[in-house]
Amino acid sequence: xxxxxxxRLVDVHKTYxxxxxxxxxxxxxxxxxxxxxxxxxxxASGSGKSTLMNILGCLDRPTTGSxxxxxxxxxxxxxxxxxxxxNRKIGFVFQNFNLLPRTSARxxxxxxxxxxxxxxxxxxxxxxxDRVLSSVGLAGREDHHSSQLSGGQxxxxxxxxxxxxxxxxxxxxxxxxxxxxxxxxxxxxxFQQLNERGITIVMVTHEQDIAAYAQRNVIMRDGVILDDxxxxxxxxxxxxxxxNGRARPEPARRGEGAPDTHVTM
Amino acid sequence: MRIxxxxxxxxxxxxxxxxxxxxxxxxxxxxxxxxxAMVGIGNGAKAQVEAQIASLGQNVILIFSGSTTSxxxxxxxxxxxxxxxxxxxxxxxxxxxVIGVSEEVVSTTQAAAGNQNWFTRIFxxxxxxxxxxxxxxxxGAPFTPQDVRSANKVCVIGxxxxxxxxxxxxxxxxxLRIKNVPFTITGVLTPKxxxxxxxxxxxxxxxxxxxxxKRVIGGTTLRNINVQIDDPxxxxxxxxxxxxxxxxxxxxRPGRDDDFTxxxxxxxxxAATATSRVMTVLLGAIAGVSLVVGGIGIMNIMLVSVTERxxxxxVRMAVGAxxxxxxxxxxxxxxxxxxxxxxxxxxxxIGASSVLSIYAHWPTLISIGSxxxxxxxxxxxGVFFGFYPARKAAALDPIEALRYE
Ligand SMILES: Nc1ncnc2c1ncn2[C@@H]1O[C@H](COP(=O)(O)OP(=O)(O)OP(=O)(O)O)[C@@H](O)[C@H]1O
Ligand SMILES: [Mg+2]
Numbered sequence: 127x128x129x130x131x132x133x134r135l136v137d138v139h140k141t142y143x144x145x146x147x148x149x150x151x152x153x154x155x156x157x158x159x160x161x162x163x164x165x166x167x168x169x170a171s172g173s174g175k176s177t178l179m180n181i182l183g184c185l186d187r188p189t190t191g192s193x194x195x196x197x198x199x200x201x202x203x204x205x206x207x208x209x210x211x212x213n214r215k216i217g218f219v220f221q222n223f224n225l226l227p228r229t230s231a232r233x234x235x236x237x238x239x240x241x242x243x244x245x246x247x248x249x250x251x252x253x254x255x256d257r258v259l260s261s262v263g264l265a266g267r268e269d270h271h272s273s274q275l276s277g278g279q280x281x282x283x284x285x286x287x288x289x290x291x292x293x294x295x296x297x298x299x300x301x302x303x304x305x306x307x308x309x310x311x312x313x314x315x316x317f318q319q320l321n322e323r324g325i326t327i328v329m330v331t332h333e334q335d336i337a338a339y340a341q342r343n344v345i346m347r348d349g350v351i352l353d354d355x356x357x358x359x360x361x362x363x364x365x366x367x368x369x370n371g372r373a374r375p376e377p378a379r380r381g382e383g384a385p386d387t388h389v390t391m
Numbered sequence: 392m393r394i395x396x397x398x399x400x401x402x403x404x405x406x407x408x409x410x411x412x413x414x415x416x417x418x419x420x421x422x423x424x425x426x427x428a429m430v431g432i433g434n435g436a437k438a439q440v441e442a443q444i445a446s447l448g449q450n451v452i453l454i455f456s457g458s459t460t461s462x463x464x465x466x467x468x469x470x471x472x473x474x475x476x477x478x479x480x481x482x483x484x485x486x487x488x489v490i491g492v493s494e495e496v497v498s499t500t501q502a503a504a505g506n507q508n509w510f511t512r513i514f515x516x517x518x519x520x521x522x523x524x525x526x527x528x529x530x531g532a533p534f535t536p537q538d539v540r541s542a543n544k545v546c547v548i549g550x551x552x553x554x555x556x557x558x559x560x561x562x563x564x565x566x567l568r569i570k571n572v573p574f575t576i577t578g579v580l581t582p583k584x585x586x587x588x589x590x591x592x593x594x595x596x597x598x599x600x601x602x603x604x605k606r607v608i609g610g611t612t613l614r615n616i617n618v619q620i621d622d623p624x625x626x627x628x629x630x631x632x633x634x635x636x637x638x639x640x641x642x643x644r645p646g647r648d649d650d651f652t653x654x655x656x657x658x659x660x661x662a663a664t665a666t667s668r669v670m671t672v673l674l675g676a677i678a679g680v681s682l683v684v685g686g687i688g689i690m691n692i693m694l695v696s697v698t699e700r701x702x703x704x705x706v707r708m709a710v711g712a713x714x715x716x717x718x719x720x721x722x723x724x725x726x727x728x729x730x731x732x733x734x735x736x737x738x739x740x741i742g743a744s745s746v747l748s749i750y751a752h753w754p755t756l757i758s759i760g761s762x763x764x765x766x767x768x769x770x771x772x773g774v775f776f777g778f779y780p781a782r783k784a785a786a787l788d789p790i791e792a793l794r795y796e
Contacts, residue, residue, distance in 0.1 A: 185709060185789050206713045213711020224706045224793065228407050238710040240396040287710065 130197070132294060132326050133159035133182060138191035140177050140349075151177040152188070153349035159328065161294075164321040166337035166357075167330045169346035175330045176299055178346070182328060183216050183297045184208045196294060213242045217288025219298035223280040225272040225287075232268040235259055235286040242291055258286040262316055278309035285316060289325075296320065298329040302336055314339040315363035339363055397716060401723040404696075412728060415692045419732030420739060422682030423769050427740025429678040430761050432747065433671025435754035440667050443586060444660035448523045450623055452630055453659065454482075454616040454637070455652045472612030473650040478640055479517075479616045486632045491519035491619035494600045498608045502556065502596060503568045509555045513569065513596050515603025516617075521547075523619040531563040531578030534599055542601035546574040549593035550582040567596070572606045574598060626655050685732070686772040693725050693780035704784050705792025714785035721784050725777020726770055733769025737762055 140152040152174045159165055167175050180186040181193060184200055185208075193201040200211055212218075217238075225234045235255040239246065246254065256268050262282040272280050281301060288296055298317070302310035310333075318339060321327050329340060337343050338361045345353040405412045456474035479494045496515040501508055514520075518536045521527065534545045546567060553562045566573045574596075583592040604610060620629045630653050637651055697704070704717055741762075744755040 180790050183709070185793075206715075209708065209711050209713045212709060218709050220793070224702065224709075226703055226706065229403075237707065240400065241707070241711040241713070241716055291711075 130160070131158040131194070132161040132163075132196060133157065133328075134192075134194040135181075135188075136192045136194075138178075138181060138188040138193060140174070140181060140186070141189045150349055152181070154191075155346075155349070155351055157344065157351065157354075159326060161326055162321070162324050164317065164327045164339075164341045165329070166340035166343045167328060167346065168332070168337055168343060169352070171332075173346040174349040175346055177349075179297055179299050179328065179330055182295075183218060184211045209241070213238055213291060215294045217285075217291070217293040217296045219281065219284050219288050219296065219301045221300040221303040223272070223277070223284045223304070225280055225283055227273070228271055230269050230271055231259060231264060231275065231283045231286075232256060234272070234283050235290055237287055238291045255286070255290060258290050259283070261289075262286050263312075276309075277305050278312060281305065281309075281313055282316070285313070285320075289320070293325070295326040295328065298327065300330050300332065302331065302333070307335075310336060311363050311366055314361070315367055318363050335361070394719070397720050398723055401720050401727060404700075404720075404724055405727060408696075411692060415688055416728050416732035416735070418685030418688035419682065419729050419769055419772065420685075420736040422678065422685035422772075423733045423736025423765050424739035424743060425678035425681050426675060426765050426768075427737055427757060427761065428743040428747070428755075429674035430671060431740065431744035431755040431757040432753055433667065433674045434756040434758065434761070435744075435748070437664055437667040437671060438756050439754045440663045441660065444656065444663055446525065446583065447656055447659070448525045448617075448619060450620040450626055451523060451656045452618040452620060452626065452633065453654045453656075454478075454618065454633060455654070456612060456614065457650065457652065472610065473641065474613040474616060475611070476613065478637060479613065481636060481640060482616065482618060482633055485636055486618075486629055488620045488622060488625035488629045489618055490621045491523045491617075493517040493520040493523055493617040494613050495520075495615045495617055496600050496603050496608055496610070497614050498603070500570060500607065502552065504556050504565060507556045509552060511552050511555075511594055511596055513598065513603060513607055515600030515608065516597055517600060519619070520597065520617065523617050526583070527581055528578040529581040530561075531576070533578055539599040539601050542599060542605050544572060544574045544602060544606065545577050546596050546598035546602075547578040547580060548576055548597070549580045549595035551591050551593040552596060553579050555594075569596065570607050574602075626657075630655055682768070682772060686729070686776040689725050689728055689773060690776035690780060692728075693721060693777055694783070696724070697721065697780050697784040700784075701787065701792045701795040704787050705789050705795065708787070708789035709793060717787075718781045718785035721781035722774065722777050725781065726773035729773030729777075730766065730770040733766050733772075736769065737765055740765070 135155055135157040138152055138155045139150070142149040142151055155178060167178065169175050177186070181188050184195070184203070187203075187208075188201055191201070192199055195211065195215065200208070203211065226237070232252060232255045235258055236251050239251055239254070256265075259265065259268055259282075262285050264279060264282050264286065267275065267279065272283070275283065285296075296317075301317075302313055305313065314336065317327055317329065327340070329336075331337050338357055338359070340357060341360065342354070342356050344351055454474065456472055476494060479492050482489060483492045493516045498513045499510065500513055502511050503509070517539055518534060521533050528547065529550070531547070533547055534543070537543075538545050546569075548562060548567070556562070556567070557565065562576045562579060565576050567576055568574070580593065580595070580597070586592050598607075600613070618629070618633065620626050634649065634653055638649060641650055643649065707717060741757055744757060747753045748755045
């Protein structure tokens with residue numbers, strides 16, 4: 127299965143129950159994501175993107191339907207088993223970064239290692255954290271606390287944290303939602319670079335321009351998938367940065383023509 | 392395998408809120424310190440009582456007139472005058488293991504010398520008294536059996552009585568007037584200090600019981616008889632022999648209560664230490680309450696901390712922390728607070744009780760056992776009061792925790 131689907135959702139439903147009310151958030155989603163894909167999940171507010179991401183990230187279980195991650199059915203796992211899957215296979219990046227306060231970048235990045243079976247010594251942990259931090263461009267910032275870092279830098283720490291356990295899949299729910307456009311491009315550059323190294327990425331975004339950095343766009347509405355297509359004119363974040371070194375430069379295109387910015391929802 | 396880093400995390404969390412951690416630990420410090428000091432005071436009192444019971448003498452049996460349960464009513468020791476001088480003589484004669492007998496009568500009265508007056512206790516005793524009580528004289532000589540037989544006007548006084556009446560003068564050979572009868576002082580007793588009941592044992596005049604009964608107190612019955620036995624193994628048999636001898640002499644038919652009470656030193660010691668044991672338990676319990684209050688303080692702070700750090704808990708769970716990891720982390724925090732507080736509390740408690748014994752002259756005794764128990768108990772307080780908040784943290788839903796504002 128190594129080259130098959132990393133993620134396979136089969137008729138997944140998620141219904142929230144608040145008192146008497148039943149709120150259907152995801153209503154029958156079937157989706158396959160192959161290893162090495164870079165998917166952007168889009169849709170109006172309340173369409174169920176975050177709910178679906180939580181299921182993908184093993185933070186939540188579907189009400190009905192099956193979820194195969196790496197060919198293993200994870201829809202029936204208990205809390206502890208899900209925690210282990212998250213630790214080994216999944217890295218999260220959040221809109222609001224979710225770094226631990228008054229904690230250094232290094233210690234934030236190390237966090238998943240505390241909860242995994244790796245048998246590394248303390249110095250090996252530090253070394254590994256520093257390596258990952260420098261790979262996201264934070265060399266020299268290891269000892270800074272989150273309050274001493276810019277939003278973009280904080281998001282890089284969060285990415286380093288997500289990467290430290292070499293996950294199969296990086297899940298990012300609106301990773302650029304709190305960042306300006308220039309910083310967003312920088313984060314997208316990191317994502318594309320990671321994706322080229324083989325990491326599968328699923329990213330929720332509201333912005334067409336951000337979705338254009340992905341290979342594939344999945345559009346949701348009212349808990350179902352409305353549209354699912356490959357991006358024909360993909361943005362190249364690294365090239366954009368190189369070209370201008372400024373915020374949101376003239377888009378560098380991989381294909382021809384305008385990016386697909388007119389997806390109907 | 393995850394314990395070491397979890398310790399580190401807990402330690403860091405405590406360091407991050409230094410002031411709060413210190414204040415929370417303070418509750419435990421005060422609680423444990425109070426327990427250590429209070430139990431130390433209680434045990435010290437108990438040890439002092441035991442030492443003083445031992446100073447009653449060795450292998451001593453006391454016989455009091457009156458029964459503790461005559462017709463169901465406690466008349467109290469010495470309540471009814473049923474012990475006769477002849478009873479004491481019979482014991483001396485017929486109980487083989489007896490090596491000393493002292494007939495005792497007691498009164499309180501005014502003693503005077505020159506223009507000095509002092510209200511003191513008068514003990515009438517036989518010449519064996521000083522051996523039975525193991526109470527040597529610091530000066531002079533005791534009265535003799537001959538003095539007792541002849542009811543001579545001689546006496547021995549305690550240190551307090553001596554200083555109150557004679558100041559720095561040497562009282563030996565001086566005349567002490569008791570109820571206007573002049574007694575010659577032959578000796579001064581070595582000081583014994585306060586009794587467990589707080590009575591100054593050195594405020595005393597000891598004279599032959601014959602003189603006391605004839606010249607000072609009057610009456611024909613003894614308050615009690617002090618008996619010394621040669622061998623500890625003989626105490627129980629001697630006690631039985633004395634009981635049957637006295638029943639026979641007092642014509643008590645089988646089935647009727649004794650009109651006297653025979654107590655061994657052991658029994659008296661047990662009765663006396665029971666009181667101080669109750670005191671120890673009471674003091675300890677009161678102090679224990681403050682330890683529980685300290686524990687509630689830990690619980691309170693841990694609950695606040697769990698709420699404050701809901702997001703952090705969510706992040707930890709998202710990156711793979713299991714419920715048990717979160718539980719251990721918060722439990723370790725609580726137990727660290729309580730056991731570090733416990734250690735400091737032990738030091739404070741030891742300090743407080745030594746201050747009390749140095750400045751207030753209270754006897755205190757702190758055993759290794761009570762220190763160990765205090766420490767284990769404080770750790771247990773951490774587990775007990777930390778468990779609920781920790782479990783609450785562990786049961787959080789990761790999604791809701793991540794979304795918590
Ligand atoms: N815990 C919950 N309890 C009840 N209803 C919920 C819960 N979480 C989400 N919902 C509901 O499920 C639906 C989908 O929510 P979801 O957060 O997945 O939307 P979204 O697509 O991520 O929206 P946005 O773009 O605003 O983040 C919404 O109608 C929401 O109200
Ligand atoms: Mg959302």
